[in-house]
Structures are given as structure tokens and as C-alpha cells.
Amino acid sequence: MRRVVAVIAAVVTVLVGLQAPAHASTPTLFGASVYQPSGQTFTQALAAADGRYGTLPVLRVFYPGAPAAWTDTKLATPGRATVVSFKYDADTVLAGTADAYLRSWFANAPRDRDIFWCFYHEPEDDIRDGAFTAASYRAAWQRIAGLADQAGNPRLFATTILMDWTVDPKSGRNWRDYYPGPAYVDVMAWDVYNFDEANSETMASHNAKRPALEVARSQGKPYAVAELGVQDHANRPAMLRDIARWMRGTADARFVTYFDAVGWPEDDLIGDTASIQAWREAVTGTLFAGTPVMTTTAGPAAATSTSIQWSTRVDPAQQAGWVSCASWRTIGGSEFVEGPRRYLAGNPETVTCDRSGLQPDTSYRARVKWWSAQSGGSLLYTSNTVDQVTARA
Incomplete structure (x- = not known):
């Protein structure tokens, strides 16, 4: 049957503000x-x-x-x-x-x-x-x-x-x-x-x-x-x-x-x-197999006066779990926002996160978190963090 099979090296998903779509990648x-x-x-x-x-x-x-x-x-x-x-x-x-x-x-x-x-x-x-x-x-x-x-x-x-x-x-x-x-x-x-x-x-x-x-x-x-x-x-x-x-x-x-x-x-x-x-x-x-590896970078879109974006390459390392985006104001740690979670397993993927409604000319820090399906949903791993400064209004 003809069907659309979308398998791309980097599966891009917006996690903040919208429910993430189903995982599209099939393990090799x-x-x-x-x-x-x-x-x-x-x-x-x-x-x-x-x-x-x-x-x-x-x-x-x-x-x-x-x-x-x-x-x-x-x-x-x-x-x-x-x-x-x-x-x-x-x-x-x-x-x-x-x-x-x-x-x-x-x-x-x-x-x-x-x-x-x-x-x-x-x-x-x-x-x-x-x-x-x-x-x-x-x-x-x-x-x-x-x-x-x-x-x-x-x-x-x-x-x-x-x-x-x-x-x-x-x-x-x-x-x-x-x-x-x-x-x-x-x-x-x-x-x-x-x-x-x-x-x-x-x-x-x-x-x-x-x-x-x-x-x-x-x-x-x-x-x-x-x-x-x-x-x-x-x-x-x-x-x-x-x-x-x-x-x-x-x-x-x-x-x-x-x-x-x-x-x-x-x-x-x-x-x-x-x-x-x-x-x-x-x-x-x-x-x-091993420990899930997550590497976060800024972008690919540049920060605006009210939004930031960050991408994380996630290798599940033969494990299954959930990932979610987390971000907060760099100084003082306020304005913390996280979620929703998305199930992830199989091949490595790039997960892209967006956050909007931010203050202009303000520094925010972001990362991705991993909850393990094998450990009852426990938070086990976090990626590195990236800092981004929103543009002036």
C-alpha cells in the first residue's frame, strides 16, 4: 500500500505549548x-x-x-x-x-x-x-x-x-x-x-x-x-x-x-x-546500548524579543523513556516552564523546543530532561544547558 513514511535523520518536534506528535522513527x-x-x-x-x-x-x-x-x-x-x-x-x-x-x-x-x-x-x-x-x-x-x-x-x-x-x-x-x-x-x-x-x-x-x-x-x-x-x-x-x-x-x-x-x-x-x-x-x-546521550544547542531559529528555541540531539542508547523541554530565567531561576513529555525510543533524534511569551532583553537557560521507562518514570538524565538572551523590544 502506498503510504507516506517519514523517516528523516532529524525529526523536529515542538514540545512546549503543544502536545508532541507520536514518535515517527522506527529502530533500524x-x-x-x-x-x-x-x-x-x-x-x-x-x-x-x-x-x-x-x-x-x-x-x-x-x-x-x-x-x-x-x-x-x-x-x-x-x-x-x-x-x-x-x-x-x-x-x-x-x-x-x-x-x-x-x-x-x-x-x-x-x-x-x-x-x-x-x-x-x-x-x-x-x-x-x-x-x-x-x-x-x-x-x-x-x-x-x-x-x-x-x-x-x-x-x-x-x-x-x-x-x-x-x-x-x-x-x-x-x-x-x-x-x-x-x-x-x-x-x-x-x-x-x-x-x-x-x-x-x-x-x-x-x-x-x-x-x-x-x-x-x-x-x-x-x-x-x-x-x-x-x-x-x-x-x-x-x-x-x-x-x-x-x-x-x-x-x-x-x-x-x-x-x-x-x-x-x-x-x-x-x-x-x-x-x-x-x-x-x-x-x-x-x-x-548504554546511557542516553543528550546534546543541546541553541536554535536553529534565532531568539526574538519574546521567544527562544533550542535543539537537543537525543540518543536513547537502546532505552525507552520520555523527554521534555525545560527553561527558566538565568538569573534567579524564575519563570520556570517544563513539558509536555514525549515518549522516545529507537534511533537518535533531534528534538527542537520553543518557548514564547518571554521578557525582552533577558537571559534564559534551557535544557532537555529524560525520564526512564525502565525505572518507573524516574528522572535520570539531563542534557547540558544553553543560555540565550532575548532581543530588545
Whole structure:
């Protein structure tokens, strides 16, 4: 179902004077594809993957043709989100040949978990090689999205999956050639490879060269990673931790699934104990756990003669609680105002607070407070304070 999914790196909320809106951010899901050795069932392979990384909350599943029925063991995974791609010839789709099967497939999709479906992931090379045209691909995607909409299932998310190489200027490609349009897409996901391991390239640096996050944001869509690969290197564990932090913090990624397939050029983590541990920390959330961190700054709007504004970057650190804005006159501590409270959990957010009706040419101090849901609503943490002086009348 087409729906507006507003996932932005900085969720701005006015807390003072108005009831805060519901928390919009969804915690990033970290998972993987499941390596299935010869002679092993998928159930056995999944159990082995869970043993390496902890219970994977999201799985990456591939079908080289039509998607299997939902009874297939790769899809019958209650409690886990699924990123599933399938392939048809675009001209076949446009002829209507796949309509009946896909209409039934979408209609029978589970409603107890998120399903991120993709028609023909990484179509760029196939279009380059003449399998079908970019126009046919876009039209086929639009047709399939219409079939998905007929199911009326809010847990179905139309998800494009392109190479992040496509947004690198060196590729000579235009990502819009492979984009069916915002009305037909819920999530924009990418396959992210080709890091400079020897120099411990950060995810921020990688994205600067291949700005997939900015492309997704330009369309108002959540960013996600359907395949991630870092080649075997002594720097890989540290790089995986950096990538995970960037995905959760800067990108507010909807999901990130590592491509854990033996045979792919040294990207799999099998046998690399240190890298397995790093990804396990991301999957289980222990990488992000700790004490909530709150950093307050003035603005972004400048103080007026009767108002101030302050922003606080809040990292819940795998905890849940409530935040509220507090402010008072710097000298003497009078005119104290606080609230209302707003529930916050999941990924880091920027909370912006406003206070009006103040005295001109007067200094006020502001901060944000945290009440812990795990401690019965106790006030546990406060941010730093910032001082602002209202303008003269």
C-alpha cells in the first residue's frame, strides 16, 4: 500500500505549548542473507546464522524468477521482517502474464510482519545489456505496485534496490532511469559495496562519494541497505561498527542486511570471528546500548524579543523513556516552564523546543530532561544547558 513514511535523520518536534506528535522513527533492523551450504536445509542454515549473529530480525531473500509461496521456508519466518526480491522479464509483466500469480501472492502475504518486496533488484546491468529497456522496467514496476496495492496490506512496502555505484558520478548513470516514481515506492534501498578497507574508509566518506542517502531523502523516502559487503581485512570489524552506527544515527536506515554469501569476493563473514562479533553487536543492539546521550544547542531559529528555541540531539542508547523541554530565567531561576513529555525510543533524534511569551532583553537557560521507562518514570538524565538572551523590544 502506498503510504507516506517519514523517516528523516532529524525529526523536529515542538514540545512546549503543544502536545508532541507520536514518535515517527522506527529502530533500524540489522540482519543478513542466510548462507545455505550444500546439503543443509534453510531451517538449519537460519539456525546457524542466528547462532552467529543473534536472532536476525530481518532476512534478505532472493528469488531468480517468481517469488515462492508464503509457505516456503525462506518466507515462513514469523517475527522477522523480510526483504524479498524476485525477477520477471519486464515485457512479460507488461503483457499481464504475471498478474494473476502476483495478485494472489500479495493478497496472501503475512500481516504480522513487515515485508519489503522488490521487483528485479539491481536492474542496471540487465538494462545496459539489453534484457529490457529502462522505460519497460519502470512501467513493469508500476504495474506490480498496483497489484500490491490491491491487497490492502499495510505491512507490504514497495522497495527499490539499486547499486550505490549507480549514484557515483564515475558510473555515468542516472538513478532516475531506474526509479518508477515516488507514487510507486515506499522505501529506497541500496546494495553497498567497494569500500577502501586498507584505509578503513568510513561510511560517511563512502556515502559522500555515492550519495544514496541524499537521493532517498530527495524523494522523501526511507533509506535502507539490502546488501552490504566489506571485504575480509584486519580493519573490517571496526568498519562494520562504524557502518552500523552511521546507519542507525545519521541515516536512520529502515533496515541493513549483510550479504553473507560464501563465494562472493571475500565479503562473507563466515569464519571471521572478530567481524561476526561486530555484526552481532549491531544485530542485537549491544553496540548502541548504554546511557542516553543528550546534546543541546541553541536554535536553529534565532531568539526574538519574546521567544527562544533550542535543539537537543537525543540518543536513547537502546532505552525507552520520555523527554521534555525545560527553561527558566538565568538569573534567579524564575519563570520556570517544563513539558509536555514525549515518549522516545529507537534511533537518535533531534528534538527542537520553543518557548514564547518571554521578557525582552533577558537571559534564559534551557535544557532537555529524560525520564526512564525502565525505572518507573524516574528522572535520570539531563542534557547540558544553553543560555540565550532575548532581543530588545
